[in-house]
Amino acid sequence: MVEGLRTRKKERTRRAISEVAIAMFLEHGFDQVGVAEIAAAAEVSKPTLFRYFPTKEDLVLDRIADHRGExxxxxxxxxxxxxxLDALHDAFMAGLDAREPTTGLCDHPAVMAYHRLVFDTPSLASRVADYAAADTEALAEAMSEALGETTSGAARETAGEVFGGAAGEVFGGAAGEVLDGALSQAAGETAHEVAPRDSGSPRPVPLLTSRLVAAQYVAVRQILARDNYAALASGRTADERYGEAVTAASTAFELLRHGARAHGL
Structure with a gap:
């Protein structure tokens, strides 16, 4: 019981520090606020702040980090x-219905301001790109597991050109550049050796295929979210955008399925 109370207290402190930091960043700009100022405003010492948040970027991206590996x-x-892909499509549609910020279809002013802060700040956008690359790796692994695939070895080949410019279409500027690099890296780090299957099982899916499909999914999800956010930023409400968002998502996932269906994904 004591341990539970201690954990809850730490979480409250963590959340309070992050909220103070984000409010200051939104008011003054990320690069114009120092960690010492945040610690003073949150009424904690700098060492305490760094115990909760090892870097300045972590103060902002804690919310996004909660969604890693989803x-x-x-x-x-x-x-x-x-x-x-069926399951991922279902989850994205449920997110649209719930107006989840990760779908870009949340018009709450605080969410819109947070989005601008993250993607207008190069160091934050770079960290988001790192998250995207890690999510691509984790998703490819899950897809391989779902198909009963066993991989070994460290052989790799470059397939990054498949995604040339994909993320640039998503956010543009600093965010687009770093996401392009991350997606290309995730697609290119490909293992070759696949264990044989029983003759009666579906044909094996090389890890390359899983990585490519995973990277395409991540890019599609980002493009859909970006388009939704852009519509809201232009003054439309989430409810007004909803029908178009559903249609766009259905079209995008059907395109993904078209190439992945032959491999059981």
């Missing part, structure tokens, strides 16, 4: 009879 978790928890 796509892989969706694939692993999918209902029987649903392919990985």
């Amino acid at each position: 796509a892989a978790a969706v694939v692993r928890a999918r209902p029987a009879g649903r392919t990985p």
